[in-house]
Amino acid sequence: MEARRGSYAWGAEEDPDMTELVFIVEDDPEGGYNARAAEAGIFTQGDTLEALRENARDTVTCHLENPEERPKLLRLHYVRDEVIAV
Numbered sequence: 001m002e003a004r005r006g007s008y009a010w011g012a013e014e015d016p017d018m019t020e021l022v023f024i025v026e027d028d029p030e031g032g033y034n035a036r037a038a039e040a041g042i043f044t045q046g047d048t049l050e051a052l053r054e055n056a057r058d059t060v061t062c063h064l065e066n067p068e069e070r071p072k073l074l075r076l077h078y079v080r081d082e083v084i085a086v
Helices: 049-063
Strands: 020-027 033-037 043-046 073-079
Touching: 020 049, 033 049, 043 049, 049 073
Parallel strands: 020 073
Antiparallel strands: 020 033, 033 043
């Protein structure tokens, strides 16, 4: 089965083929990382990438208590803004 990207992940009843939930990850200006699920109201953070990964798993488990409604994979899409002078 091919993983689906960017789908609304609020349960198997809405998208029975949902296998992946995408998180947009950005650097926190105060240190660490912030992550938000694309198209879903799930947010988390972590001081390190390892902590962020663990927090993303825990957050999805908390929001989706029924294992059948959870995505099979979490994709962490890292976004980094860089401003340079011309």
